[in-house]
Amino acid sequence: MxxxxxxxxxxxxxxxxxxxxxxxxxxxxxxxxxxxxxxxxxxxxxxxxxxxxxxxxxxxxxxxxxxxxxxxxxxxxxxxxxxxxxxxxxxxxxxxxxxxxxxxxxxxxxxxxxxxxxxxxxxxxxxxxxxxxxxxxxxxxxxxxxxxxxxxxxxxxxDLSSLAAMLSVAFFLLAAALSALVAYTSLKPLNEIASAVSRRGPSDLRPVVRPAPTELAPLLLALNRLMDRLRQSIRRSEDFIAEAAHRIRTPLATVRAQTEIALRMAQTDTEREHLRQIIRAVDESSRSAGQLLDHATVAYRIEDLARDTLDLATLAARTVAALEPTASMRDIRLLLKADTAWIAGDAVLLENALRNILDNAIKYSPEDTSVTLQITCDATTARLSVTDQGPGLGLAPFEPLTQRFQRGENTADIVGSGLGLTIAAEVLQAHGGRLELSNAQLKGGGACITLVLPLA
CATH class of the missing domain: 3.30.450 (Beta-Lactamase)
Incomplete structure (x- = not known):
């Protein structure tokens, strides 16, 4: 500005x-x-x-x-x-x-x-x-x-001139003080309007209705018109994102189903390889669409963040239960070691962040391994660590991995969009926490992603 x-x-x-x-x-x-x-x-x-x-x-x-x-x-x-x-x-x-x-x-x-x-x-x-x-x-x-x-x-x-000069200086000082008072008093209605607008939440786009001098009426009218257009624009954006995600996912699901049928009917290895590449591209597009929708949802909710008192252990258990079927398809065990840890935050956003982290751990872990979730607390923070037995994060710096569409050097042929860690990092930052990335200190390697949040 x-x-x-x-x-x-x-x-x-x-x-x-x-x-x-x-x-x-x-x-x-x-x-x-x-x-x-x-x-x-x-x-x-x-x-x-x-x-x-x-x-x-x-x-x-x-x-x-x-x-x-x-x-x-x-x-x-x-x-x-x-x-x-x-x-x-x-x-x-x-x-x-x-x-x-x-x-x-x-x-x-x-x-x-x-x-x-x-x-x-x-x-x-x-x-x-x-x-x-x-x-x-x-x-x-x-x-x-x-x-x-x-x-x-x-x-x-x-002598009279000197007396007049002193009186003139006194008059000027008094007039300057009165000028500052007049300026403050004249601008007070404008400052009150600005204060009233600044106290509102990001999603509060109601018209500003308050008494104001005639000179400020055009400003209030223009401000209310802008807020009305902004409210309509946000509503259209939300509707578009939801509709776009639905429109993309449904055809992709149809294409994948038809491709799987064609794969079973394929006669040659070349045809099967081509069909598998199509299925992979469809899976990647479907996942990207889903995570783009998640990212848009996170960006919107961060502007109007809820501050509910939550038990991090309960939230983690609920997320583990939701992803248990996905993990069991690859014989991956989800182990939760949690003590009660009370935090203040938005349950939807925190579950979204943990789901992205846990989904990455399941996706990159070999079959018949385990993913461990452990919650620990100190005097001021709660730490939720997700440790897998996959290839780890590599040797490159970890900070760029939280940027949009950035993936590590060990992704190989695994489908991904590069948004999971971005979503988690933005959610934690909005809650006053942080995301810590490291390689797990395990015999078989793996990645360790830790969500650090302040205690309630």
Missing amino acids: IQSRSIGKRLTLLLAAVAALLSVLSWAMVTALAREASQRTQDNVLAASATTIAETLRSEQGEVRLELPYAAFAMLGAISEDRVFYRVTAGGVTLTGYDELTPPTPGSAGQVVFETSVFRGAAIRMASLGRAVLAGDEPVLVTVTVAQTRDGVSAVAD
Whole structure:
């Protein structure tokens, strides 16, 4: 399954990105407003100071007189400890203040003009006010300029900006946490549906019926349609397997019967050999069809494995009884040495596995020999060993023998499909056990197949 990044993570990151953008915008807006407010405050104070000085202007004996009021500079010191500069000119001549302080271009009379400049290496903010004063017979334009450095205003703006930055970071962290909560809450119905489906058994293909948001309705509808198609497909597959096995076995049985009749009526050795080869091919095809059906049955039941408490000795005795007629036709004795061993599993599958193992032992054993079944237990497992007196498993590695259609090097001309050990190994693996293969430690050789299962 190809997995992309989690929807929850993507939704959380998207919401967090929006929160981050809003945090940056809010910080920028607050910073701009803080600087503008600080600037306006300084401008208002400068304008008030310049106006206060201008109101003290008077004319005496044809000359402009000025008394600098203390309040004009005291109000500038109230907002910060910045340096203050001033200059008062009358007709372009400095009456008092700093001669090198260049006032901004004056506006109309009574209008305060502001300007930012640099004076003596420091950034300053200036406010200039022009006023006409009658000195003698002619009015004289008197310009009052008050300036103040900007360090205090910048410090206030920077403090507000830092506070805004901290608030923006706090807002972002809170928004990110809320984004994760929103993503989890929004996806909770989807996770509940996935959990409900995952808890079902493999054969439970009922429609999913549970409340869900409108956005998930198409997903539920598509899921239920898929499960319905899957249920129909599985049913058709089961019917096909059963029908195919029946259709194959019945004609093969007819062909074998007719071939046996022809074999008894054959006149020459060549005809008999050809007919025996036909019988062998029919037996091999019939056995393969049966084991393919068994393998399909095992594969289906493993998906919905039963966990019944079983006595392994009773199960082995029942399987031995079922195969006793087949063994007796070749004078093979089935010997069961069993103690009670309780396991948890599917009786049908375990009998199928043991039947395949025992059938192989009977098939490969010489006539007038014995096949021994022995059950032993330790603290956690039960072991059912099937030992025959046949040719054994050879010297090649044993692991490939549990793969489909793999047969050992000692099979000779014995009919087989290579599925018996595969079926047994898959059944044991589904039960949490394993299949152990070895050559029997007997004088005449033979194979020893052991079914290892956990105790109940």
